[in-house]
Amino acid sequence: MIKRISLVWKHPHLPDARFRELWLGEHVAYAREIPGVREYTIDFITAAPAGAPSGIATLRFDDMAALERAFSNPQLNEHLSRTRATFAASVQIFIVEENTIIPHTPTDTP
16 A cells, blocks of 8 residues: 655644635545545644644555556646645645554444
8 A cells, every 4th residue: 555645734824724624625626536546534733743734634545556647637736736725835745655553443333
């Protein structure tokens, strides 16, 4: 499993609620169009040292070829970049190989 992890710093003028609203709105709508994504998660930082990112996005793909195909559409990339610019002051992207140590297991309790 290959993951594309984005550390996202919000625009300083944005309240947290607006930052979340913008990210989860039109940007996520375009992200749903990315082909080959196995999972997309967004983690909003609730406690961290000064200067830490405001959120972390993780996209999971079967392999590197799937990740490369996913971002091969210039028009979709433009939409993603444009909408990201409304909420993100800075983004650092990492491509990582996932090694699961303790797998996620669904529980019977809600």
